[in-house]
Amino acid sequence: MIQRRKVGVVGTGNVGVAAAYALFIQGIASELVLIDMNERRAEGEAMDLMHGQALVGSVYVRAGTYTDLEDAQLVVVSAGASQKSPDESRLDLLNRNADVFQSIIGELDMHAPGAVVVIATNPVDILTYVSQELSSRPSRQIIGTGTLLDTARFRALLGQYYSVDPRSVHAYVLGEHGDSEVPIWSNANVGGLPILDNTVLDRPFDRSEMDHLFEQVRRAAYQIIERKGYTNTAIGVVIARIVRAVLGDEKAVLPVSVRLNGEYGISNVCLSIPAVVSFRGVESFVLPDLSEKELEGMRASARLLQKSLEQLSVRPDVDRTL
Ligand SMILES: NC(=O)c1ccc[n+]([C@@H]2O[C@H](COP(=O)([O-])OP(=O)(O)OC[C@H]3O[C@@H](n4cnc5c(N)ncnc54)[C@H](O)[C@@H]3O)[C@@H](O)[C@H]2O)c1
Numbered sequence: 001m002i003q004r005r006k007v008g009v010v011g012t013g014n015v016g017v018a019a020a021y022a023l024f025i026q027g028i029a030s031e032l033v034l035i036d037m038n039e040r041r042a043e044g045e046a047m048d049l050m051h052g053q054a055l056v057g058s059v060y061v062r063a064g065t066y067t068d069l070e071d072a073q074l075v076v077v078s079a080g081a082s083q084k085s086p087d088e089s090r091l092d093l094l095n096r097n098a099d100v101f102q103s104i105i106g107e108l109d110m111h112a113p114g115a116v117v118v119i120a121t122n123p124v125d126i127l128t129y130v131s132q133e134l135s136s137r138p139s140r141q142i143i144g145t146g147t148l149l150d151t152a153r154f155r156a157l158l159g160q161y162y163s164v165d166p167r168s169v170h171a172y173v174l175g176e177h178g179d180s181e182v183p184i185w186s187n188a189n190v191g192g193l194p195i196l197d198n199t200v201l202d203r204p205f206d207r208s209e210m211d212h213l214f215e216q217v218r219r220a221a222y223q224i225i226e227r228k229g230y231t232n233t234a235i236g237v238v239i240a241r242i243v244r245a246v247l248g249d250e251k252a253v254l255p256v257s258v259r260l261n262g263e264y265g266i267s268n269v270c271l272s273i274p275a276v277v278s279f280r281g282v283e284s285f286v287l288p289d290l291s292e293k294e295l296e297g298m299r300a301s302a303r304l305l306q307k308s309l310e311q312l313s314v315r316p317d318v319d320r321t322l
Contacts, residue, residue: 004030004031004071005028005029005030005031005073005247006029006030006031006032006033006069006071006072006073007023007028007029007031007032007033007072007073007074007075007076007243007247008032008033008034008035008064008068008069008072008074008075008076008112008115009023009032009033009034009035009075009076009078010035010036010075010076010077010078010079010104010108011035011036011077011078011079011080011121012034012035012036012041012042012045012078013036013041013078013079014230014231014232015078015120015121015230015231015232015235015236015239016034016036016045016076016078016079017045017232017236018232018233018235018236018237018239019076019078019120019235019236019239019240019243020032020034020045020049020061020236021049021236022236022237022239022240023059023239023240023243024049024052024056024059024061025052025056026240026244027056027057027059028240028243028244028247029059029243029247030058030059030060031059031060031061031062032046032049032059032060032061032062033062033063033064033068033069033072034046034061034062034063034064035063035064035065035066035068035069036063036079037079039063042063042064043063045063046061046062046063049061050062066107066108066110066111066112067111069108069111069112069115070111070112072112072115073115073116073246073247073279074115074116074117074118074243074246074247075108075112075115075116075117075118076117076118076120076239076243077101077104077108077117077118077119077120077121077131078120078121078239079100079104079121080093080096080097080100080101080121080122080127081093081096081097081100085225086222086225086226093122093123094123094126094308094311094312095311095312097121097122097123097127098126098127098130098312100121101121101127101130101131101134102134105117105131105134105135106134108135109135109136109137113136113137114137115141116141116142116143116246116279116280116281117131117135117137117141117142117143118143118144118145118239118242118243118246119131119142119143119144119145119257120144120145120235120239122177123177123178123308124144124145124146124177124257125144125146125176125177125178125257125269125270125271125272125305126270126305126308126309126312127144128142128143128144128146128257128258128259128270129259129269129270129305129309130312132259132270138281139258139259140258140280140281140282140283141280141281142281143242143246143256143257143258143275143277143281143282144177144256144257144258144270144272145177145235145238145239145242145256145257146177146255146256146257146258146270146271146272147172147173147174147175147176147177147181147255147256147257147272148238148241148242148254148255148256148272149177149234149235149238150173150177150181150217150218150220151171151172151173151255152166152234152237152238153173153216153217153220153234154171154172154173154183154214154217155167155169155170155171157213157216157217158171158188158190158195158213161203161209161213162190162195162200162201162203163201164190164191164201168190168191169188169189169190170187170188170189170190170192171183171184171185171187171188171189171195172184172187172188172255172274172288173217173255173272174255174271174272174273174274174294174298175271175272175297175298175301175302176271176272176301176304176305177257177272179218180297180300180301180304181218181272181301182294182297182298182301183214183217184288184290184294185210185291185294186288186289186290186291186294187288187289241254242254242256242277245277245278246277246278246279246281247279249278249279250277250278251276251277251278251283252276252277253274253275253276253277253286254274254275254277255272255273255274255275256272256275256277256282257270257271257272258270258271258272258273258275258282258285260273260302263285263287264287264290264295264298264299265295265299266298266299266302268306269302269305269306269309270305271298271301271302271305273285273287274286274287274288
């Protein structure tokens, strides 16, 4: 394990501060630099976190600027606008946030060219792609949080359904982090036993119950926003998980948003597939066999994202071939 683990968080709103808090209390970073266009806010968040230091240990948190990221190993980007209302789709956020990224990625390339960058801002698949296009660092060093959050929600609900620890449930949501995301039933399992063809813990696979369960995953963000106005705590934990995989050089397999280059017949777009995440960023992929329906779902996700990329105003020379 690297002794000094310096992590930047750009955008310390609801999501950025939840990520900083998760990194802080889990002791994943040894130094956190909080950056926000609202400097006072970043300062306030750093002060607030530092008041917990005596109880957490020697994690040092401060507000800063991009020049403070010179020797950061990783930078989380959660800057930008969030969904305005439950009716606003993630893709509607596209042009509002793509503009913001042009300047942020430029700063990161100047001051932290070797750092792995984890993108959380929505639409996360599009902004991961845009960041890779804008940045001079290798694409594998820019990772979107993608469907790790949806996968965590899926596993939590399946865990409740089967009354088991969700960490013993292995089931992915892949594709777009958004409405077209794809539940992968074909290899979903509890403790290694596939749920599709088996009665697991006295519960045979019930298609309508499972469709209902997945609908709760797909609608989760909308339902939370309806109630509290934004989502932040689970995505904070998700970001911390990715940061831990990178800084710990774990080679953990996580469904995150990466650029595809022929996997499942998809190219030139970012979406989530299971990726091996290490200190280098994304090392390689672990590609489960998908059913025809799941494959078609993945390709539909890719087509939708490609269409959004075509609407981009930020980078007219984005490659538009899928
Ligand atoms: N990936 C996911 O699963 C997931 C989950 C939840 C939210 N999100 C997304 O995360 C993003 C942030 O959400 P939030 O609720 O924290 O929003 P927020 O409005 O609370 O915070 C955004 C912060 O970004 C800052 N900011 C804006 N432009 C900036 C710039 N150019 N440089 C530095 N800072 C800048 C703002 O000052 C603000 O503090 C949104 O796009 C939201 O949709 C993603």
